[in-house]
Amino acid sequence: MRENAQLLLVSGLLMSITVIAVSTTITHSVNMGQHQGERHDLTPLISSLESHFPLALQYEVENTNATSEDCFETVSEDFESLFLRRGYSLSFQLVSVTENSGSYDFSYGFEVSDGTLSILFSNQTVSF
Amino acid sequence: MKNTKGQMHVLEVLLVATLFTSSINVAVNILPTSDANNSENNDLYFEGLEILEMLDKWVPSNSSIAKTHHNSTLSWWLSTGNKSSIKQYLDSGLPTSISYNLDAQHGDTVENIVSRAIPSGSVVQSFRILWVDNEIWDLSLKLWYGYRDG
Secondary structure (H helix, E strand, O other), X not given: OHHHHHHHHHHHHHHHHHHHHHHHHHHHHHHHHHHOOOOOOOHHHHHHHHHHHHHHHHHHHHHOOXXXXXXXXXXXXXXXXXXXXXXXXXXXXXXEEEEEOOEEEEEXXXXXXXXXXXXXXXXXXXXX | OHHHHHHHHHHHHHHHHHHHHHXXXXXXXXXOOHHHHOHHHHHHHHHHHXXXXXXXXXXXXXXXXXXXXXXXXXXXXXXXXXXXXHHHHHHHHOOXXXXXXXXXXXXXXXXXXXXXXXXXXXXXXXXXXXXXOOEEEEEEEEEEEOOOOO
């Protein structure tokens, strides 16, 4: 009777280990399959942000009466929503802004992500 | 006798477990991976992103034009409505097996830059956001594999 119980216990343990191994294998294969061969390249998006965001910011600052912080927020929200529409997460953060006799120095960072790859630029500056 | 019987049971269980694991592994391995149908579209998407990026970063040879349009040929051509040059660039830059349609949205205006009938099949949409004529322009480049008419 005792031997039967031991046998049952060992069998149960073996089956449990087997089920865990199989489910782990399946999960791993499915995860690999979902991303295998995918290309994650944010370079074209980053070049777009580096070239055109400062121009939009400069125009907003020079042509509205809003504070420089509000201008930054307006322009960054425009870009963030456009990127979101295309399936990318974009987030700007203003670090500092200084104004000196009509000249502006913005220091900011941004993070862009396609859901798998995420890149953070923490030290961007623009002066005009 | 009882001990032998018990060992046999253990061996049977091990055999069943191994067979079960093996059959599941074989089944998973022969399944097509999810990217099998998407890799071409993925390539097409990046082809679109890169060709727009190249035109954007292409500095006009005339320094005055380059300065006015922030060193971007794409901004210059969009600003001056030079749709034929954009079409010519894309026609020669994209492989002939790829057809496309290019739209631009800026402010409340949506304009067609290169017009082609979009097929009902698989179409990939690349994009580029840029600053032209004091407005944010959102370019949509729809790409598909097929005959390029016109």
